Amino acid sequence: MxxxxxxxxxxxxxxxxxxxxxxxxxxxxxxxxxxxxxxxxxxxxxxxxxxxxxxxxxxxxxxxxxxxxxxxxxxxxxxxxxxxxxxxxxxxxxxxxxxxxxxxxxxxxxxxxxxxxxxxxxxxxxxxxxxxxxxxxxxxxxxxxxxxxxxxxxxxxxxxxxxxxxxxxxxxxxxxxxxxxxxxxxxxxxxxLAVTAERERLARDLHDILGHSLTTITVKAGLARRVLETGNDPERAVTEIREVEGLARSALSDVRATVSDYREVSLSAELVGAKAALRAADIEAELPQAVDNVRPELQQTFGYVLREAVTNVLRHARARQVKVRFGRTWLEIEDDGVGGVGAAPDASGNGLRGLAERLAAVGGTLHAQQRPGGGFLVRAEVKPALEVAS
Known part of the structure; x- marks a missing residue:
């Protein structure tokens, strides 16, 4: 050809x-x-x-x-x-x-x-x-x-x-x-093709980074505003505003690292970030304490999945509870909301599609579906062939 x-x-x-x-x-x-x-x-x-x-x-x-x-x-x-x-x-x-x-x-x-x-x-x-x-x-x-x-x-x-x-x-x-x-x-x-691939990588990474960071900043800023309006706990409002400032600086640093292709995502760091973001949104989070049971070469990819799933829960789900579970080659995020990850897909197509592309690169698949009892379930899983090859 x-x-x-x-x-x-x-x-x-x-x-x-x-x-x-x-x-x-x-x-x-x-x-x-x-x-x-x-x-x-x-x-x-x-x-x-x-x-x-x-x-x-x-x-x-x-x-x-x-x-x-x-x-x-x-x-x-x-x-x-x-x-x-x-x-x-x-x-x-x-x-x-x-x-x-x-x-x-x-x-x-x-x-x-x-x-x-x-x-x-x-x-x-x-x-x-x-x-x-x-x-x-x-x-x-x-x-x-x-x-x-x-x-x-x-x-x-x-x-x-x-x-x-x-x-x-x-x-x-x-x-x-x-x-x-x-x-x-x-x-x-x-x-x-190389230029196109770099553009897609940059668009996908910026979507994942800014989407999560700006959503968390919005939630924390809203929480600080509500605390200040009630006047009940000004110290907590100051704490939230400081965290918003820290998140903004971290997001700026992540954007610079992404542009230069030096940014590394850590599943453990994303777990901590998810806990803080869900707490600020008054969502009960059931999260693993450690990520040691996840294969090391999959932790970066699963970190992206966790970041995107939690971001969409904060944006769309209106959930009260979120559960995150890990396995050696799989990850599940489950919520009890009415919207969920798939309720309002990103207009640019860089949300779930970007996650599917990341998982495909390591031989994995992404499944996102409504739960029978309500809420949404996202499961990322690596094909058994990778397990055998290792």
Whole structure:
């Protein structure tokens, strides 16, 4: 797929952005001069024959017309074949070039099999291998028959051998050019995928970090406001405001670390943060005391799951109680609310989908569903294959 895309995209020796010190303009000037230089062995004898008056008028006109059209096709073929064009158009152009080469070979005086080298170059550089073998192979087979039937008229067996050798070399060069184009197209695609993956990582991490931090800050700020409005416990209000300040500083630090890809999530730290956030929201929390029974390589992923689940409980569930349970390769968050994790999914799609992507990266799955008795249940579980592989 990438190879065909590379061939169709025109990335290669005569691409829109060719390598080298001359750049695009240099390539546009350089190739016509080289192409004309390569075509001089055909152009000079034709001009000499016409100037000498050895040809009749119609043959002189035919010789000039064929020579000009054949040479023009040879010079412009990089721009016609190395741009995104349908395969049928490219095959048609190469077939016309092959026909012109044979007309010159058969109709012009002194026409030899060497004239077929130019059409062989166009075919080898411009078509996929199958079509190159079909058109080029048919032409060379016809040339063998022609030299065998009319020896010496259009070239000797040695000339035919030279044409076959040059055509084979051109075929190899054409495959090399196609490979280079494919590799460049693949590199561009890899770079695009890398940029896309980094954007998705950044969006997912910022969603997880800011969503939880801002939700906790909102809950604590609301609690401090209510305490201040009642005036019953000003010391607790001051404590909550200090914690809001600390959370804001921590969130800023997390954002900077996420942007530089240095942030590490700890399941134990997320457990402490979940306890504080749920307490501030007056939600009874039943949480494990330690995370030692969770596999070390899964603790970071489970930390993200716990953070996102608790954030959504605070936002949507209107729950009174939350239970968190751990296992070696699984994690469950259960609430008794009316909304739950799935009641109001994030509009950007970075909530549960982001968690599912994180779990998929370690061979796990995420299940989120309504409980039969009310509330919501989120379960993250790693597939048994990971357990066996460890």
């Amino acid at each position: 990438v190879g065909e895309r590379g061939r169709e995209s025109g990335i290669g020796l005569w691409s829109d952005n060719p390598p080298g010190p001359w750049g695009k303009r240099g390539a546009n000037v350089r190739w016509p001069l080289l192409g004309l230089l390569f075509y001089l062995p055909v152009l000079i004898p034709t001009v000499r024959n016409v100037a000498a008056g050895d040809l009749t008028v119609w043959r002189a006109v035919l010789a000039i017309a064929l020579t000009i059209v054949y040479g023009a096709g040879y010079i412009v073929f990089p721009w016609l074949l190395f741009r995104p064009r349908p395969l049928a158009h490219r095959v048609s152009f190469c077939a016309v070039m092959l026909l012109l080469g044979w007309l010159m070979l058969l109709l012009l005086p002194g026409g030899t099999v060497y004239l077929l080298i130019y059409s062989a170059a166009v075919i080898s550089f411009g078509l996929p291998p199958v079509w190159t073998l079909v058109l080029g192979g048919t032409s060379l087979a016809a040339a063998v028959v022609l030299v065998a039937l009319q020896p010496g008229d259009h070239g000797s067996p040695g000339d035919l051998g030279a044409v076959i050798g040059v055509s084979s070399a051109l075929f190899s060069i054409g495959r090399l050019i196609a490979t280079v184009r494919s590799l460049r197209a693949a590199n561009q695609e890899i770079a695009t």
